[in-house]
Amino acid sequence: MPPGPRLTLLIIPEEGGRTYEYKIPRVLVWVAALSGVALLVVLVMGLHAMLESKELARRVEHLQRDKDILVEEVQRVDQLEVILNGLQASNAQLRRITAEAVGLSDSESLTRSPRVGEQLISVVDRLRYGRLRTVPTLTPVRATTPDYEGEVLVYRPPAGSLVRATAAGRVVATSMAPDGDHHLRLDHGNGLFTEYAGLSMSTIEDGQYVQKGQPLGLSHPWLGVRFTLIEDGQQRRPEIGELWL
Template identity: 35%
Template sequence: MFKRSDITFIIVPEKGRKTFEFKTSTTLVWLLGLCCVAVLGILPLGISAYLDKHGLTQKIVQLEQDKALLLEQVGQIEQLEEMLVRLTRGNDQLRAILGTPEALDEAAAQPHGETPYISFVQRLRWGHVHTVPTLWPLRGPVIRPFSEERPSVVIAAAAGSLVQASAAGQVLQVGYDADLGYVVTLDHGNGLLTQYGYNARLLVDVGDYVLKGQSIALLDEGRGSRRPGLHYAVQEDGRFRDPSRYRLWM
């Protein structure tokens, strides 16, 4: 058997106060010492692990931010690519419409029936693009194309969508029609008119001058089997034209 070995600790206060002493076994002292050594050895490892975890967390946050920024930049690039495609298409359409100056002068000299878009062409030639309805009134697919029987297009969009003026001009007519709902007609000068129907509310009055892209109405919710969509028509010198022929960009 092991002989018990004790250690006595004596505490001597200052100024002659009563001393304190207590005994404990040597084994317990050794165990306490080993525990202290173990704690002192493990503590740095724990601190290091905590710092590593904190660093990894910061890296994860930074990576998430970088990912979000990258996605935003990718979205911007896609928008720029889409814009470039539209501009390229518009440039090609302008070239096809305008052609050479000689061809344009020849077209202008032809009878009215053979030059259906001469007002449009002349405006573009002289830089009056703001009065040409090249802007689509709202973003959406055409669900009813232009035809001789129905000389307008219907552009699908959500109810309450803002309808924009496709070109600068003066408000010629506003009112309610039994078939088209609230309608607004814009006069762009020299016999060029645009008409916007199937609206729930009009934002302009007769005589107002509107800019290209200015909001002029709010689209209605549709009636019966008709889904929400804008009635959009273009007239040139009293004749209805296909609005898509004027469109150069969204």
């Protein structure tokens, strides 16, 4: 590009003929170049704005969809709340019916049925306040008919049968006799304990909390599984089909 305020543009035909020469001011060239760059920038910005507009429209659509889903969930929560209130009312009625079935009521003294005639505060408390998971209502060994040895239930299942917790509680004692007989003691609260003996192995440790029906170990090959129910320091006779088991 020669120095000077103008640029020379030559147009020469290939097959000869007249040659055209144009003198173009350099400022005009710069203006044209800047205009082209500005036009390109405007096009890029317009394209970017169009893409952003489409993205915003897509986000608005998703937000509207999420809003509709949220409204449906709120309606479901309201329906579940109504159902829950109904279940709570039914639960309270069921507790009253259960208490009446075992001869208990708010106005009566907290006593056992006439068959035993002793106080049963812990069981009444569990029935009234819904802590039924801590009431021993499961048999420690399934599909086995027990025998009584005094106040102790004795099960004689096949060797290696699963022994489970009759109620939720905390393991407060574990021991093992020389013949491999494992002894376990669970605290269910309010002075209620259960003891398990005749296990060839134990799967729990002292201080561990167990849930109702949780495996405690396996039955001994020749020793029967012995289950003892203790309340307020005294052994109770678990009655199958009654409140216990």
